[in-house]
Amino acid sequence: MFRHLALCCLFSFTLTIYSAAELRAAELTAGVAKVDITDMQAGPVNDRSYVRALVISDGTTTAAIVTVDAVAIGEIGRIDNEYLGKVRGEVEKTLGISPANVMINASHCHSVVRTDVDELTVQAISQAAAKMVPVQVGVGVGHEDRIMENRRLQLADGRQIDVRHAYSLPPDEAVAAVGPIDPQIGVLRVDTTEGDTLAIVYNFACHPIQGVPGGANTADMTGYASDVIEQNMSDGTVALFVQGCAGDINPIDYKDVDHPRHAQTLGNLLGLSTLQAARKIETSPDATLRVVNETLPLPRADLAQRIIEMEAEREKLVNSLTGTSLNLKTFLPLVVKYRLSEEFPSYYSHRYLHDKSLGRSDLRHLDIENRKNMARYIDNIHTMEQITRVNTNIRLLRKHQADLVDGGKRMIDVELVGLRVGDFVLTTFPGELTVQIGKNIKQASPHEHTFVAGYTNGYIYYAPTADQLRNVGNAQEDSDCVLAPAWQAIYEAKAAQILSKL
Ligand SMILES: [Zn+2]
Numbered sequence: 001m002f003r004h005l006a007l008c009c010l011f012s013f014t015l016t017i018y019s020a021a022e023l024r025a026a027e028l029t030a031g032v033a034k035v036d037i038t039d040m041q042a043g044p045v046n047d048r049s050y051v052r053a054l055v056i057s058d059g060t061t062t063a064a065i066v067t068v069d070a071v072a073i074g075e076i077g078r079i080d081n082e083y084l085g086k087v088r089g090e091v092e093k094t095l096g097i098s099p100a101n102v103m104i105n106a107s108h109c110h111s112v113v114r115t116d117v118d119e120l121t122v123q124a125i126s127q128a129a130a131k132m133v134p135v136q137v138g139v140g141v142g143h144e145d146r147i148m149e150n151r152r153l154q155l156a157d158g159r160q161i162d163v164r165h166a167y168s169l170p171p172d173e174a175v176a177a178v179g180p181i182d183p184q185i186g187v188l189r190v191d192t193t194e195g196d197t198l199a200i201v202y203n204f205a206c207h208p209i210q211g212v213p214g215g216a217n218t219a220d221m222t223g224y225a226s227d228v229i230e231q232n233m234s235d236g237t238v239a240l241f242v243q244g245c246a247g248d249i250n251p252i253d254y255k256d257v258d259h260p261r262h263a264q265t266l267g268n269l270l271g272l273s274t275l276q277a278a279r280k281i282e283t284s285p286d287a288t289l290r291v292v293n294e295t296l297p298l299p300r301a302d303l304a305q306r307i308i309e310m311e312a313e314r315e316k317l318v319n320s321l322t323g324t325s326l327n328l329k330t331f332l333p334l335v336v337k338y339r340l341s342e343e344f345p346s347y348y349s350h351r352y353l354h355d356k357s358l359g360r361s362d363l364r365h366l367d368i369e370n371r372k373n374m375a376r377y378i379d380n381i382h383t384m385e386q387i388t389r390v391n392t393n394i395r396l397l398r399k400h401q402a403d404l405v406d407g408g409k410r411m412i413d414v415e416l417v418g419l420r421v422g423d424f425v426l427t428t429f430p431g432e433l434t435v436q437i438g439k440n441i442k443q444a445s446p447h448e449h450t451f452v453a454g455y456t457n458g459y460i461y462y463a464p465t466a467d468q469l470r471n472v473g474n475a476q477e478d479s480d481c482v483l484a485p486a487w488q489a490i491y492e493a494k495a496a497q498i499l500s501k502l
Contacts, residue, residue, distance in 0.1 A: 030056040032238040033127035042112040046216035049111040053124040058289040066104040067240040069219035072459035100293035109208040109220035137422040142185030142277030147266040148206040150179035151250035162475040168385035186451030188424040189281040196234040203451040205244030210251040210263040224267025245438030292418035297411040299484040303401040324376040393479040418498035430458030
């Protein structure tokens with residue numbers, strides 16, 4: 001009720017401040033471009049990586065939506081911490097677009113891009129700005145739930161761990177539950193007034209890290225998805241993938257060791273599902289274009305105590321390794337034999353019967369001894385697997401703790417953007433938001449078509465929920481994180497405020 005009231009007030013307010021002539025002049029124009037950013041010198045290339053730009057204007061406000069096939073905007077990978085400032089400075093100087101209105105999202109694929117990616121990004125934005133035409137816009141929602149899974153596993157002992165290549169997974173019986181996914185694809189369609197599609201902006205949450213057989217350079221599943229969309233809309237359509245809250249979302253079958261993993265299979269599905277939604281969208285000359293850009297200080301975590309605890313935990317695990325007569329060479333054949341024939345594993349059955357007829361049980365004793373040693377050996381392996389996870393996580397905690405100490409600041413500033421184009425509403429965050437946070441923000445939003453992008457305008461590593469942060473040291477999202485648990489409530493409140501301004 002209040003929501004409707006607020007919208008009505010906003011609408012009448014808009015009518016009162018614009019004259020009829022100004023209203024007519026408030027027409028949307030837009031241009032798109034894409035530029036290849038693949039580093040061809042860095043090794044074998046499977047498919048190209050691009051920077052894509054959509055410049056959109058209502059005559060008063062101009063915004064640039066830029067997507068990069070790269071791991072992050074700063075901190076990790078080829079894009080350095082100066083990139084965002086350099087691109088924005090140049091774009092402001094040459095095109096007059098306000099830095100606050102230049103939004104750059106990294107798909108988070110692990111491709112290797114050229115070191116002059118800053119200049120190439122400016123090129124893409126300039127090319128888009130140079131060919132702006134009157135446009136109509138529309139919003140739609142697609143659905144895809146076949147290509148991803150939540151990678152955080154809830155263990156029976158209360159801890160959570162991640163499906164990662166850096167971790168061995170725990171024994172199957174230790175896994176009690178899995179987390180949520182967000183199957184929603186948010187789609188903005190931008191058409192020329194002649195009806196040709198200029199741009200498809202689509203938002204979805206999944207780490208694009210499936211790779212291709214042989215490990216060649218790839219823009220991964222979202223690169224393939226964009227290709228599918230671009231090949232199947234109008235000539236020259238540019239499909240801009242905006243990564244969502246993918247912090248704890250992985251490609252499905254990420255740790256498959258029986259079939260070659262290929263990003264194209266997943267990317268094709270995402271592309272087709274996006275197309276299905278995009279084709280249904282009717283565009284209209286709704287000229288609403290709003291950008292809100294705010295900076296929010298968030299509390300940093302002090303990880304010193306947790307590092308001490310984890311070192312103690314590692315010490316305990318190391319000390320729990322017990323002696324066993326077996327080594328890998330003797331253990332593996334025994335596993336096969338004892339699985340193949342539980343009753344007579346060590347020799348043919350007649351030998352056991354022969355023993356029995358003479359009142360002896362030598363083979364039975366041998367089996368008891370072997371089984372005891374195998375159980376110990378397996379326990380040791382599980383403990384060693386745990387140590388690999390603890391080692392990986394201690395390294396992450398130490399890195400972020402060193403940054404905290406070096407920086408000397410207990411707060412970290414993040415840039416948040418709210419963008420509205422017609423009924424398409426997007427809000428951004430410069431880190432790897434986990435999927436529940438995106439779902440919370442969507443649910444609390446006054447706008448029907450609200451989408452959330454992480455990995456935008458900077459990179460501050462993972463941003464898990466306060467609940468997930470009770471698990472620090474066990475999974476990547478909570479260990480590769482600089483935030484204290486209080487951050488979530490502060491951020492979600494701010495995001496709601498930004499959305500209310502759109
Ligand atoms: Zn990630």
